């Protein structure tokens with residue numbers, strides 16, 4: 001099912017949490033809402049679910065205005081970060097919970113079996129929630145959400161409480177389940193790696209506004225603002241002068257097409273910095289050397305007194321106090337703001 005938000009606004013008392021958000025989610029796609037804490041992600045998800053109602057704007061499911069339809073009639077399945085399973089019910093009973101209206105017991109049992117197989121938990125139906133791991137509990141929560149045969153799946157930081165390795169596994173697993181079922185899925189996260197790994201499309205929010213949307217490749221290649229650049233990953237920030245679409249820093253010039261003349265900021269990922277002992281490029285002084293398993297990270301300072309970080313190969317001879325020269329393989333320039 002296709003979902004469309006048209007100019008949706010939500011205010012709590014005097015605080016506007018969502019400002020005129022318009023968004024189209026293609027049928028069968030997996031879309032991540034990504035943004036810092038308080039950017040309005042959960043509020044948007046809750047309005048799509050029917051747990052909150054917008055003050056203004058419309059939410060359209062396929063071609064039907066669903067804005068005022070209550071949650072029970074929207075056909076949505078929901079998984080939260082702390083979706084407490086019923087502790088006194090077995091895994092199978094938890095999954096069957098949403099199917100109470102089905103009369104035929106054998107039919108319910110068969111369906112529970114199918115769902116447990118889908119979420120790779122066959123054989124654990126008789127366990128209780130406190131007898132399975134956190135990751136397994138979230139898989140049960142997903143099976144329970146799917147039991148009602150939703151037209152839309154809404155996930156709010158479903159892996160937020162789990163450790164990094166389990167999160168990575170569950171991410172891959174969720175993508176497989178999504179591809180198998182093809183249910184339109186909206187996924188909230190503040191973890192950029194999770195969003196970029198998992199989603200067909202990433203919608204980046206800040207202070208209740210959509211600041212960029214696109215495929216993971218598009219948003220990482222062409223961040224629309226310094227906010228997006230910094231939010232998506234480690235980045236160095238250096239002052240530059242922009243003249244005629246070119247940014248200048250020391251003896252280096254970088255393309256800055258479309259950026260107004262005047263003071264600008266260059267953002268460079270640590271991986272896009274090249275280091276050399278031979279003069280040329282931008283002169284820096286090494287301040288610290290941090291050894292890591294497969295690289296050495298240098299913290300260096302430009303003549304202008306700005307710090308930057310980048311990695312060199314582990315074998316390279318370098319010490320704090322050394323002078324070196326850097327060049328940038330890639331970078332984004334924005335007007336200083």
Ligand SMILES: Nc1ncnc2c1ncn2[C@@H]1O[C@H](COP(=O)(O)OP(=O)(O)OP(=O)(O)O)[C@@H](O)[C@H]1O
Pocket residue numbers: 012013015017035036037038039040041042043044190
């Ligand atoms: N019921 C409410 N009453 C008052 N303010 C609210 C309510 N729900 C959310 N807010 C406020 O709206 C803003 C957006 O909240 P929301 O939960 O949507 O953000 P979020 O991006 O999901 O953040 P997080 O990642 O921390 O969950 C926040 O400033 C929050 O305090």
